[in-house]
Amino acid sequence: MKYFLIVFALLTFSLSQSQEINFLGKWVQTKTEFYTNGKLENTEKVSINYECLNYIEFTVEGKIIPNYYSDDCKKQSHDSGIFKYNGGLWTLSQDNESYNAEMITSDGNKLQMVINRQDADGNHIKVIAHLTKFEHLKKQQ
Secondary structure, eight states, rough: OHHHHHHHHHHHHOOOOGGGGGTEEEEEEEEEEEEEEEEEEEEEEOOOOOOOOOOEEEESSSSEEEEEOOTOEEEEEEEEHHHOOOOTTTEETTTTTTEEEEEEOOOOOOOEEEEEEEEHHHHHHHEEEEEEEEHHHHHHH
């Protein structure tokens, strides 16, 4: 569940109001990088199953709807979240926890986002998620 919350956190970011449309819709996570105190600790590449593609959907109403499937394509249950724009930062809330993150690049089909936080031991944690627009990825299969 902790990984799921981090993924949700990564899917919130800073945008101007005119750019909001760039992130609305369905996004597929393709890779995540985890750093501690500036050192790359782990890179997780996501295996893509085109028969049952995992994605997270951002809606116009401010909802984040996760759509995840097991290896045998059975839908898994996950709680939805919400996102809000506040002073240049997008905030995600889910399961009584909130996260802030910023978008660092977007070309309409690809999205790279970063979240920075401090853990309980005072270490600087940085997580970078790489996402691809659902429709763009489906065309590539």
